Amino acid sequence: MCRVPRMLLCGTWVMRQTVGSAYAPDVIDRPHVAPTLVTVAGIVTIVGTFLPWVRSGSADRSSYATFDIVDRLGFSPDGPVGWALRLWPLVPLLVVLSVVAVWWSHETPQVMIVRRLLLPGAALYAGGTAFAIRLAPDVGLLRIGVGPTVTLVGALGLIVAEVWWLAATRRRSA
Numbered sequence: 691m692c693r694v695p696r697m698l699l700c701g702t703w704v705m706r707q708t709v710g711s712a713y714a715p716d717v718i719d720r721p722h723v724a725p726t727l728v729t730v731a732g733i734v735t736i737v738g739t740f741l742p743w744v745r746s747g748s749a750d751r752s753s754y755a756t757f758d759i760v761d762r763l764g765f766s767p768d769g770p771v772g773w774a775l776r777l778w779p780l781v782p783l784l785v786v787l788s789v790v791a792v793w794w795s796h797e798t799p800q801v802m803i804v805r806r807l808l809l810p811g812a813a814l815y816a817g818g819t820a821f822a823i824r825l826a827p828d829v830g831l832l833r834i835g836v837g838p839t840v841t842l843v844g845a846l847g848l849i850v851a852e853v854w855w856l857a858a859t860r861r862r863s864a
Contacts, residue, residue, distance in 0.1 A: 724855035725792045728809065731847030732789040735816050736782045738841030743823060745833040753819075753837060754779060774819065784812035788848070792855060809852050817845025 742750035751759070757775045760766050766775045788809040794801055820841035826834060 724851055724858050725789075727851035727854060728792045728848060729789050731844050731851050732785045733844070734847060735785050735813070735841055735844030738820065738837050738839075738844050739781055739816070741837035741840055742835030743837035745835050747831050750835060753823075753841070774815070778819070781812065781816050784808065784815065785848075788812045792851075809848060813845045813848035813852070817842050817849075820845065 766772045820838040824838040
């Protein structure tokens with residue numbers, strides 16, 4: 691009996707089968723799980739930035755409207771905090787570029803550097819800002835909305851998916 695391994699593709703699952711024997715369930719590789727998790731977490735992060743972050747009176751304001759008001763009223767200081775508020779509209783672009791970099795199939799050193807820096811950077815930027823807003827007290831007519839929480843969950847999902855992806859690529863290369 692010939693025992694030549696063959697690869698069978700079943701959706702995103704890759705299973706090995708040995709001719710003349712049953713499936714080998716212990717040899718299963720899931721190459722698209724981590725990129726899919728990054729994609730879902732990225733979508734949650736971006737959606738969270740558009741949800742209400744602050745409720746003032748009867749108006750709900752997204753993160754973009756909130757940071758625009760803070761900047762226009764002169765509450766944002768100069769320096770890193772001021773720049774972080776002014777560059778906030780780039781968060782969706784950073785997250786989308788992170789997702790694309792994870793799905794990119796080329797394993798060049800440049801792509802690896804972009805993957806390892808861009809995704810954690812986008813997650814820490816969005817998650818750190820959402821966490822800071824989430825900790826703000828409800829004062830007077832200002833109430834914290836659901837947006838920071840959703841953004842924070844998405845950013846944490848990006849970090850978890852990144853760790854999963856790094857572990858999966860190390861297992862495959864070993």
